[in-house]
Amino acid sequence: MKVYKNILKALAVPAAILLLWWLICRTGIWSSYVLPSPGKVFFTLVNMLGSGELSTHILISLRRVCIGFSVSCILTFILTVAAALFPKAVPFYSHLLNAVRHIPPISLIPLFILWFGIGELPKIIVIVLASIFPVLLNTESGIFGCDEGLIEVGKMLGFSKSRIFFRIMLPNAAPGILVGIRLGLGYAWRAIVGAEMIAATAGIGYFILDSQTLSRTDKVIAGIIVIGLIGLITDRLCFLLEKYASRNRGGKVKNGEV
Amino acid sequence: MKYEIKNLTKNFIINGRTHEVIRNLNLSGDTDEITVILGKSGCGKTTLLKILCGLESHDSGELIFPKGKNLSMVFQEPRLMPWLNTFKNITLGLEKSDIDKNKILSLIELVGLKGFEEAFPSQLSGGMQHRAALARALACEPEMILMDEPFSALDYFTRAAMQKELLLIHEKTRMGGIFVTHNIDEALLLGDHICIMADGKISHEIFREPSEGMRDLLDEKTIALKQTILSEFERTIQ
Numbered sequence: 169m170k171v172y173k174n175i176l177k178a179l180a181v182p183a184a185i186l187l188l189w190w191l192i193c194r195t196g197i198w199s200s201y202v203l204p205s206p207g208k209v210f211f212t213l214v215n216m217l218g219s220g221e222l223s224t225h226i227l228i229s230l231r232r233v234c235i236g237f238s239v240s241c242i243l244t245f246i247l248t249v250a251a252a253l254f255p256k257a258v259p260f261y262s263h264l265l266n267a268v269r270h271i272p273p274i275s276l277i278p279l280f281i282l283w284f285g286i287g288e289l290p291k292i293i294v295i296v297l298a299s300i301f302p303v304l305l306n307t308e309s310g311i312f313g314c315d316e317g318l319i320e321v322g323k324m325l326g327f328s329k330s331r332i333f334f335r336i337m338l339p340n341a342a343p344g345i346l347v348g349i350r351l352g353l354g355y356a357w358r359a360i361v362g363a364e365m366i367a368a369t370a371g372i373g374y375f376i377l378d379s380q381t382l383s384r385t386d387k388v389i390a391g392i393i394v395i396g397l398i399g400l401i402t403d404r405l406c407f408l409l410e411k412y413a414s415r416n417r418g419g420k421v422k423n424g425e426v
Numbered sequence: 427m428k429y430e431i432k433n434l435t436k437n438f439i440i441n442g443r444t445h446e447v448i449r450n451l452n453l454s455g456d457t458d459e460i461t462v463i464l465g466k467s468g469c470g471k472t473t474l475l476k477i478l479c480g481l482e483s484h485d486s487g488e489l490i491f492p493k494g495k496n497l498s499m500v501f502q503e504p505r506l507m508p509w510l511n512t513f514k515n516i517t518l519g520l521e522k523s524d525i526d527k528n529k530i531l532s533l534i535e536l537v538g539l540k541g542f543e544e545a546f547p548s549q550l551s552g553g554m555q556h557r558a559a560l561a562r563a564l565a566c567e568p569e570m571i572l573m574d575e576p577f578s579a580l581d582y583f584t585r586a587a588m589q590k591e592l593l594l595i596h597e598k599t600r601m602g603g604i605f606v607t608h609n610i611d612e613a614l615l616l617g618d619h620i621c622i623m624a625d626g627k628i629s630h631e632i633f634r635e636p637s638e639g640m641r642d643l644l645d646e647k648t649i650a651l652k653q654t655i656l657s658e659f660e661r662t663i664q
């Protein structure tokens with residue numbers, strides 16, 4: 169019962185927007201080129217899903233996000249393990265990373281096109297740059313914010329440094345790491361759509377721009393809705409994982425529950 | 427086995443100034459008896475235990491003391507891993523291949539946590555968490571354990587039950603160790619050998635006959651001992 173109520177609540181505002189959209193279209197203030205009707209967008213969406221036109225673009229974008237995001241996670245893992253086992257190495261790269269963090273990855277695309285062409289590599293790099301920082305920062309704060317008392321338990325039990333890291337610091341940081349992953353995935357998804365609008369021949373971002381040049385506003389809106397929906401689904405999945413990981417931490421993840 | 431601490435000294439440097447926390451501390455005892463160290467808070471009890479189990483360095487002195495797997499410690503707080511259930515918390519220090527399930531289950535029963543093997547720390551009460559922490563130290567089967575005011579955060583009833591259990595465990599396993607407390611009654615209840623710590627050293631030692639079962643805090647001998655301890659504290663304050 170509660171689930172149904174929550175679903176209804178979540179759908180109320182989108183339904184109102186849909187209604188408003190439909191009403192505006194009925195009045196005919198704007199031409200259907202500027203704002204196609206919800207019905208038209210819906211049929212376009214269904215048609216494209218049926219023909220597979222949209223899914224190829226979605227899969228291409230998802231593939232890029234998966235590859236780029238995996239690279240981000242691997243790099244995060246390497247950097248965090250390095251920082252845990254060799255803390256003296258940290259000053260050599262921490263400020264550099266902090267500077268890079270403030271550069272919007274999209275702004276690097278012109279350079280990347282110059283260096284790498286418009287193949288897959290520049291897009292992967294953009295995703296890595298867009299997603300690594302939330303993952304890295306949340307992982308680091310989870311790992312290095314570990315209660316000294318728990319680490320002392322490891323030392324008392326005769327654990328080696330790496331054992332303390334893998335058996336205590338890492339599992340202790342799991343909820344924080346998942347928060348980073350959730351944020352990072354969102355950033356990655358946004359960045360890939362942007363990157364594909366500048367330099368691509370396929371992918372959901374390319375699809376939207378291409379539809380615009382062909383004056384198919386209905387396809388543009390359908391594409392935008394799909395981006396939002398995919399973002400929502402991945403975010404929900406991450407949230408469930410996050411909740412699962414902190415299920416024993418004494419009711420921390422109570423608010424924000426949907 | 428005998429252990430011995432000779433001329434132990436430890437300084438902390440705080441804001442460039444040296445604070446002498448332990449100076450020329452001497453202590454010896456046997457790993458199978460319960461030695462109680464009694465002292466005011468801030469007198470260096472935790473520091474001493476941390477030095478003994480290698481969590482803290484010392485400046486000078488000699489330690490003839492069990493090391494590594496032969497020594498475990500129970501901290502003032504339970505310090506359980508929140509993501510591990512009771513069973514896994516207790517076996518944290520053991521290699522997977524060394525875990526004897528039946529042995530651990532009987533240990534869980536010994537500390538009164540039967541039925542809570544699968545419970546997570548957030549599902550245990552404070553007293554139960556302390557029992558789990560004690561079981562974690564016992565599971566390694568050390569020669570002795572160091573206990574840092576393990577019951578001081580507990581209410582009177584839970585503390586009394588835990589003290590009783592500790593004596594019971596000691597009777598069953600003959601594993602002793604050093605028990606640190608600031609509570610005189612607790613010291614009198616548990617200790618065969620009571621050491622008063624003040625000014626960074628052991629200022630007074632009391633040896634008692636090993637007791638059969640629980641000691642009575644109200645018997646004449648014990649009351650007399652309590653008076654000795656109190657006057658000893660008075661003396662060290664002056």
Ligand SMILES: Nc1ncnc2c1ncn2[C@@H]1O[C@H](COP(=O)(O)OP(=O)(O)O)[C@@H](O)[C@H]1O
Nearest residue numbers: 438439440447466467468469470471472473474
């Ligand atoms: N890590 C530390 N750095 C500096 N001073 C410390 C540290 N740990 C303890 N001390 C000092 O050592 C003294 C003894 O502390 P502690 O051993 O915790 O006392 P107790 O356990 O008897 O209450 C205190 O005065 C405290 O300020």
Ligand SMILES: [Mg+2]
Nearest residue numbers: 471472502574
């Ligand atoms: Mg203390």
